[in-house]
Amino acid sequence: MSSHREAPEISKDPVADNTDVYAFVSPDKPDTVTLIANFIPFQNPYGGPNFYEFGDDVLYQIHISNGGDGKADISYQFRFHAEIRNKKTFLYNTGPITSIKDTSWNRPQYYSVTRVENGRSRILARGLSAPPVNVGVRSTPNYAKLAKQAIHTFGTNRKVFAGQRADGFFADLGSIFDLGTLRPFQMAHLIPSAAAVGVNGLQVSNVHTIALQVPISDLTRDGKTPKDVMDPKSVIGVYASASRQQSKILDDLLGIPVWHGPHKQVSRLGNPLFNEVIVPMAEKDRWNSRPPSDDKKYAQYVTKPELAGLLPVLYPGVFPKLAAYTKPRADLAAILLTGIPKGVVPGFQNYTGPVQADMLRLNVAVPPSKSPNPLGLVAGDAAGFPNGRRVFDDVVTVEIRAVAGLTIPLVDPSYTPDGAASAVRDGTSNTNSDYLNAFPYLGTPAGGYQSKPGVPAVS
């Protein structure tokens, strides 16, 4: 979760595993949009001596669809290459790393940024430094300052960062994956247990983040900065992907893998939890290989989600109205596949047209909220999920409530949700380092020396 290890194949390839995507109008620079794609889930801060890094053999991309057909009109591509400074040592660093150019860092990684639009590629920047991971107080003293050096400015009013961050996503993974237990409602579960507080399963986990901040006008279909929320040109679709070359040969002469052929998509992410809990396991790998414009075939799982059928079974008597609701879930189809058309939420829309495609949809004419609510649009904060997604949005609670029927009245006023639909929640919050109030917004990653292992329990 939200897309950590969400499909059988990509769970075996973490360096290409896209875990979360965020898109929001930058609160401190409201003439820009910030796009974030995270990869490499469940990073243990002390996972050395070969610490986590982006894949030199992976093509990472953040895509913008602004033409209404679910296809990428603009793609930002990120290609990495790591170097070894001292080939005679096994060490990640041979002394304290006090700057990203410090030669005591033995495994620096660099990257390029390319923008592809209408089939034409343009390299925006190259030779950019990614920061080292947060090894510990001796190796990476003052990590926050060190990482700040890896925020690169290019062009005018454009920034990029690629490197380790604290995972800002939070969810009670251990509970949810144990037959859909929602702490603190365990007593109402089919297999009840005493109530207990939620546990953030992502605590002390880091990820690798690619963050990009560009002017709104770089992303809209007419190259303008729209102000009218109801203007269709105000809405952009956003998704990210990771691709690998088609053929991998384990060359016994070279002793390293050799790749050939065009890049093929192995991971894709738009809305949180889409592939995770909507798409059946047998189809997840194929879904990861397909573009959003092919998502019509998955609409059946959105309009009749398995989870909506499970909730009344797992929590007997708690969701009787949801159990009795037999109509296709047009509310979920709008939220996840087309965007919300005008006339559903007063003064708001993020509709991209009838093409069904899983993407985050961001109406860039909605200004950042002065009092953000992590429950976003369903709580009256139109600057939050599912209008794009901010780093602090509680997407698990929002989506559980939506699946539980809270959003059905948006499209079917005759339906009254179960009382539990507005009370059910994930029960956790971010317990990693605080979000930042400026780019790249995700918090300082946990350090290897400073962090402690968790608490194992077998019964």
Next chain:
Amino acid sequence: MSDATRRGFLVFAGAGTAAAVGALAGPKLFGDEAKAAAGTPLQPAELAHAESFVVHVKDVKKGELAILVGDREVLVTDRELASRLAGTVGV
């Protein structure tokens, strides 16, 4: 695969595919991300100068082969080559 067999395969396949590509009216590139390279037919010299490339026999009966070189994939149809490759296993 032994070195002797590897060299034999590469020489054999290289000669065959070069001939096949030369006879191809318009190599078909596919895959969304290969579009950037579309419209530039594969030249035999590209294979000759490549450090290595991969030939994937996608369908022996139809003679469909994919040549993976650099970041490109080129489809080639050559029933004779495909059947020779299939028939020479172990030779």
